[in-house]
Amino acid sequence: xxxxxxxxxxxxxxxxxxxxxxxxxxxxxxxxxxxxxxxxxxxxxxxxxxxxxxxxxxxxxxxxxxxxxxxxxxxxxxxxxxxxxxxxxxxxxxxxxxxxxxxxxxxxxxxxxxxxxxxxxxxxxxxxxxxxxxxxxxxxxxxx
Amino acid sequence: xxxxxxxxxxxxxxxxxxxxxxxxxxxxxxxxxxxxxxxxxxxxxxxxxxxxxxxxxxxxxxxxxxxxxxxxxxxxxxxxxxxxxxxxxxxxxxxxxxxxxxxxxxxxxxxxxxxxxxxxxxxxxxxxxxxxxxxxxxxxxxxxxxxxxxxxxxxxxxxxxxxxxxxxxxxxxxxxxxxxxxxxxxxxxxxxxxxxxxxxxxxxxxxxxxxxxxxxxxxxxxxxxxxxxxxxxxxxxxxxxxxxxxxxxxxxxxxxxxxxxxxxxxxxxxxxxxxxxxxxxxxxxxxxxxxx
Numbered sequence: 001x002x003x004x005x006x007x008x009x010x011x012x013x014x015x016x017x018x019x020x021x022x023x024x025x026x027x028x029x030x031x032x033x034x035x036x037x038x039x040x041x042x043x044x045x046x047x048x049x050x051x052x053x054x055x056x057x058x059x060x061x062x063x064x065x066x067x068x069x070x071x072x073x074x075x076x077x078x079x080x081x082x083x084x085x086x087x088x089x090x091x092x093x094x095x096x097x098x099x100x101x102x103x104x105x106x107x108x109x110x111x112x113x114x115x116x117x118x119x120x121x122x123x124x125x126x127x128x129x130x131x132x133x134x135x136x137x138x139x140x141x142x143x144x
Numbered sequence: 145x146x147x148x149x150x151x152x153x154x155x156x157x158x159x160x161x162x163x164x165x166x167x168x169x170x171x172x173x174x175x176x177x178x179x180x181x182x183x184x185x186x187x188x189x190x191x192x193x194x195x196x197x198x199x200x201x202x203x204x205x206x207x208x209x210x211x212x213x214x215x216x217x218x219x220x221x222x223x224x225x226x227x228x229x230x231x232x233x234x235x236x237x238x239x240x241x242x243x244x245x246x247x248x249x250x251x252x253x254x255x256x257x258x259x260x261x262x263x264x265x266x267x268x269x270x271x272x273x274x275x276x277x278x279x280x281x282x283x284x285x286x287x288x289x290x291x292x293x294x295x296x297x298x299x300x301x302x303x304x305x306x307x308x309x310x311x312x313x314x315x316x317x318x319x320x321x322x323x324x325x326x327x328x329x330x331x332x333x334x335x336x337x338x339x340x341x342x343x344x345x346x347x348x349x350x351x352x353x354x355x356x357x358x359x360x361x362x363x364x365x366x367x368x369x370x371x372x373x374x375x376x377x378x379x380x381x382x383x384x385x386x387x388x389x390x391x392x393x394x395x396x397x398x399x400x401x402x403x404x405x406x407x408x409x410x411x412x413x414x415x416x417x418x419x420x421x422x423x424x425x426x427x428x429x430x431x432x433x434x435x436x
Contacts, residue, residue: 018245029234036215062431073420083174094195105203
């Protein structure tokens with residue numbers, strides 16, 4: 001690990017990491033308080049474009065913190081390519097998981113009223129002699 | 145990334161007994177010991193577990209008409225009566241960052257075969273982990289005992305439209321200065337308990353599809369409580385396990401077990417990977433629960 005760094009360089013990296021992670025965290029919290037309307041009376045980014053910008057910033061900062069921790073604190077930057085790829089490539093599957101599940105959640109939310117309506121719907125019992133189940137109108141039943 | 149000309153600190157250790165490690169090759173393609181590679185893969189699997197939980201949080205949040213506001217829910221601070229939104233959790237984040245930094249120092253001292261340094265920095269790391277757990281205990285205690293949140297009940301709600309609070313007899317409630325006690329869409333509220341029973345205010349909406357309708361303020365989505373306790377609890381359990389393993393490894397390092405192995409205190413490096421991962425997960429828990 002980090003065989004090409006001197007002890008002094010390593011200690012400097014630790015200090016840099018502390019400052020960097022600390023500074024990003026403070027910036028994140030200050031922006032969060034501003035965006036949620038706690039810093040300046042009447043100013044917030046709770047809706048529309050400002051809100052998307054805020055969320056993108058927060059995700060960006062967090063991803064940068066994650067990158068720094070993995071590559072410098074966990075020394076991923078000094079590992080061989082095979083190890084780096086075998087660890088990082090599988091995590092790209094999560095991109096699809098995020099898209100799919102957020103889409104699912106959003107659709108569920110949008111259809112909440114419809115689902116409630118359908119749950120409360122009273123279904124007429126099937127008259128005797130008629131086939132059970134749902135048959136599309138105009139369907140001709142095969143009689144053998 | 146891969147600079148093969150660099151002499152790695154562990155080369156001597158890695159290449160002893162090559163013929164048993166990788167059949168016929170005589171070289172380890174990962175240039176890392178079996179233990180370290182396997183720790184990485186364990187962390188990959190753990191990352192998927194946490195990602196699954198956090199994605200579930202996102203999906204459930206999107207599926208709800210309202211969701212509690214983090215800066216309203218997480219606003220308590222020890223010994224302070226006022227609302228200090230997000231400040232306490234920032235302190236917790238800093239504690240974890242500090243303990244991550246002391247962990248890096250412990251690993252570095254391990255490479256220098258400096259047992260005293262390893263023990264000193266690991267001790268600070270353990271202190272950080274324990275303080276974090278203490279903070280989490282405070283946060284949970286505030287939510288469970290003070291604010292009556294459980295895994296199945298969430299008294300933190302948000303109004304779905306503008307409206308006005310009503311008295312128990314159905315008349316419009318007034319503020320102390322005589323103005324009507326109104327609320328706006330997206331305003332947060334917390335249902336309080338009095339004498340062991342929830343005191344649920346009556347409200348009348350003035351906008352939205354339910355305008356003119358008199359109803360009761362409702363509880364927030366219960367999944368918020370379940371997700372909060374489950375995810376921060378799972379992370380806290382990782383911190384707790386980390387503290388236990390850090391303690392064992394610190395004692396071993398002090399007892400010169402690792403010095404005898406002459407591998408640059410690799411066990412310290414492995415627990416270091418785990419500890420940084422716990423900090424890494426907190427970055428995302430912090431993002432999802434407190435910032436967004």
